[in-house]
Every structure is written in structure tokens, then in C-alpha cells.
Amino acid sequence: MLYAAYGSNLDPAQMAERCPHSPLRSTGWLQGWRLTFGGEGWDGALPTLVEDATEHVFVGLYDVTEADEATLDEWESADSGLYEKVRIRVATLDGEQGGWVYVLRDFEGGTPSARTLGILADAAEAAGAPDDYLVELRSRPCTSGW
Template sequence: MLYAAYGSNLDHARMLGRCPGATPLGAALLPGWRLAVNRFATIERDGAAAVPIGLWRITEQHRRALDIAEGVALRIYRAVMLDIDGHGPALTYVEQRLRPGPPSDAYVAHLRQGYADFALDGAALDEALARWSIASRRVM
């Protein structure tokens, strides 16, 4: 099964800690979605955007571990299958319960490490972090 990571599970060390034996397959773009960062990362529909993702080959056991890590039973994230152009269907997770930021420095470090691990363009991450920063200033 394919898993499309866009957040902290891009970080190879973090993902392999959660899913030992998962195999990183490379990067892709997910059109029609954009990255958003509150306390944690999620993706949101946006027809004008495309979010960079890292693809992993995972097993059913890995999926169960990810469901736990992403809080599926608690309805924090929901598992969805998305079609990744040129790769077919892939599992990912979309936040259901907004948890306001800010993201911790350690969490942002996982995001940045993951972008480096998959050699992704960091522009989408920088934009998502900037949107959070601007939105948080409006609330204050």
C-alpha cells in the first residue's frame, strides 16, 4: 500500500520509528491541495495549489500504527485514499479536529527534516508557516 506523507512523517527517522520497515519511494505533488500548519500539519483543498508529498510503501501493520499515531479513533485525523498522479491510490490523513497552534519548534524541525529527506521544495512549508503566523497575529 502507498502512503502519502506531507507532515512530520516525511522525516525518515520519525516515520521509521513509527513504522519499522516502511520504504521511502520518492517525492510527488498532490494537486488540488495545500499544506496548512496549525499546531500540527494538515492538507486543505485548494484547486490552485499542489502540496509536495513523500511516498512510502507500507504494510497493513504500518497502517494500523499510523491510525494510532494520527488519532483516527479519537477523530483527530481521518484516513483518506487519494489518487496520486502516476502512482495510483495512496493513504493519507486529513485533520478533523482543529488544534490551534503554534507548532512547537521540535515539530517544525521534523517538518524541515522531512522536506530535506525527500529533497522537497520548502516553499510550501514556508508559506504554510507564514499563513499561520499572519493568522495568529490577527487573533491577538
């Protein structure tokens, strides 16, 4: 099944390190969802997605092997219950594709650190996100972090 990366895993180089057997298939838009932050990470609120009919999120679709899926579950703390997998549909140039994303199992709200926001924006840029998406992402409120 396809994994829709929206956070730091959107960076193809990072995904190649974490999941070397799971190639990038395409990029697209997760319609009806928005990127937000919540919970309490060690350096600010954590990235997550919430349903919102008026929004969309740029994602990379990776064809993830079973072994790499287990690795991702560890990286994303899904095995501890911090994030959960949610099935979604992504709009791509080749039509809609089914897949899954990790969604934070905590409250929405809070402000990410500048470091976290920078990592997300750099990952989106590396994956080919459009300029207007990058400008919006980089202009979000953030804390100075650690």
C-alpha cells in the same frame, strides 16, 4: 496501499522508526491540496491538508504494511478520530499513484508553533523537497511555542 506523508512522517528516518516494514517508494506532489493548520494542539495549530485546486503539497509515498498502518493510525490519532484517512492521487515521476493521507477532523485556522513548523520543514528537507518549497514552508507565520 500507499501512504502519502506530508508532515513529520515525511522524514524517512522517522518513518523507518515508526513503520520499519514500510519502505519509501517515491516522492511526488499532491495536486489540488494545500498544507495548512487547524485545531488546537498542545503547542499550537496542527498540520493538515485541505483541497485547493490551485495548490500542491510535496509528499513521500510509503508502501505501508497492515501492521504498520495500525501503528500509524495510533501515531496520527486516527483511532481516536482526530485525523481521518482520505484517499488521494499523487503525481510522481512514474505517473499517478493512488494512496491515502491523514486529514485533521477539526476547523482550519490557527498558527503553528515555530517548533512544529521547524519539524515539518526539516522532514521535507530530509525527504528531498525542492528549495523553493522549503523556503515557503520556513517563511510561514508561527508562534514562539512553548
